[in-house]
Amino acid sequence: MEFELNFAPVFASYELLLQGAWMTIQLSASAxxxxxVLAVLGAWAKTSGPNFLRGVVSGYVEIIRNTPFLVQIFFIYFGLPSLGLKLDPxxxxxxxxxxxVGAYATEIIRAGIESIHKGQLEAGYALGLKPRQNFRYVVLKPALRTVYPALTSQFIFLMLTSSVVSVISAGDLTAVGSTIGSQTFASFEVYFVITAMYFVMSIGFSSLFSVIERAAFRYPSNR
Incomplete structure (x- = not known):
């Protein structure tokens, strides 16, 4: 039995695929x-917050990092309605x-904050900065510069992991591809194209992050 590639049914549905890709980009960028923001607040709480808040954030991080993402989605989409909170896909x-991503990024940023030498904090206080100002101007930016590569890698992984949301029919690229594949029976061709589209989106996000790094974290040039 010979197998022939037939991309015609896939290309005929290119508008649906583009809509699914745009949905994936929207979800990923928003998340x-x-x-x-959630990670910065969590990292601050774990490094400078009161003990009670540190315990709450630590518990949140450990729960999320030690449970499957798929189970987390099911809990939110299927479990929360039992408590009266029903969300659309x-x-x-x-x-x-x-x-x-907030849980994973919290630990990444926390590591960056703890890498800042205490002497820099003392210098900030010596200049009259308040604790909030010291955190914002002396700690946060150098910490983000240090962990930026790890943080962007986590964000790219989030975008790729977003394919899991197709299980609740969220309308992302994978969900659209599954629908097209079931209608056209061109599964190989559909998922080949989807794989290529995810690759292009990953490269696009990586390029965007590189631009942001050069704009936000570059050191002043010596003159």
């Missing part, structure tokens, strides 16, 4: 932005991604 997917 990255919100997750970064997009909102549930976004919430799951934010909570997930």
């Amino acid at each position: 990255m932005a919100i997750g970064l 997009y909102s549930a997917a976004l919430l799951a991604m934010v909570i997930n």
Whole structure:
């Protein structure tokens, strides 16, 4: 039995694939932005917050890092309605991604904060900076510069992991591809194209992160 590649049914559905890719980009970018804010707050709590808050954040991080992402999605989408909180697939997917990346990024940023020498903190206080100002201007930016490569790698991994949200029909690229594959029976061709699209999106995010790094974390040039 001979197998012939037939990409025609896949290309005929290119608009649906582009819509799915755009949904993936929207989900990933939103989760990255919100997750970064959550991670900064979590890292601050773990390094400078009161003991109670440190315990809460530590518990959150450990729970998320030691449970499967798929189970987290199911808990949010299927479990929360039992408590009276029902979310649509997009909102549930976004919430799951934010909570997930927030936990991992919290530990990454925490490591960056703890790499800052205490002498820099003392210098900040000596200049009259308040604790919040010291954290923002003396600690946070150098810490983010240090962990930026690890942080962006985690964000790229989040974008690739977002394919899991297709299990709740969130309308992402993988969900659209599964629908097209079941309708056209061109599974190999569909997933070949989807793989290429994820690769292109990963390269795109990596290029964007490189631009952000040069703009936000470059050292002043000597004159």
